[in-house]
Amino acid sequence: PQRAFSLAASIATNQLMEMHIDREDSLLRSYWPSLSPLRDSLSKISLIIESSHPLLGLPQYTIHQIVQVGGLTVDAPFPTVDEDIDHLLDSSDQFAVLINASSIESMHQIFKPTLNALL
Structure with missing residues (x-):
């Protein structure tokens, strides 16, 4: 089934x-x-990084290109993007990647290999 x-x-x-x-x-x-x-x-696309939490998310079928990074989201209002970042994203001719870690409570608690893999 x-x-x-x-x-x-x-x-x-x-x-x-x-x-x-x-x-x-x-x-x-x-x-x-x-x-x-x-x-x-x-x-x-060779890699998709998805925000998830094993206790809050529903079970789902994924492929090997999807890497789930655990994290908790908060119900805070979404902050506006700085003008510099907005200009960087809009001026790209090919692509741009923005990693927003605002929902991660403490960046220093992330294991160094995980942080290095994200960067």
């Missing part, structure tokens, strides 16, 4: 992506005309 559910979930996810990818691509291009096509970008 688990394999059948996993197969059905994968097919449904793929179908949903196919239904929306062209619309999402045109929306992204309206803001960033020089952006590479969304299908090409998605095909080049």
Whole structure:
């Protein structure tokens, strides 16, 4: 039953992506005309880092490219992005990565190998 559910979930996810990818691509291009096509970008993804917590999250099927990093989120208002960071993200021709660690209570408690892997 688990394999059948996993197969059905994968097919449904793929179908949903196919239904929306062209619309999402045109929306992204309206803001960033020089952006590479969304299908090409998605095909080049080799690693996805996902915020999760084993006690709060629901069990889910994942692939080996998804690495779950444990953390607790807080119900604080989301801070605005600094102008420098906003300019950096908007001026990139290819891609930019922003790691927001605002929901991690104490950065010094993260194991050094994990922190180095993120950076």
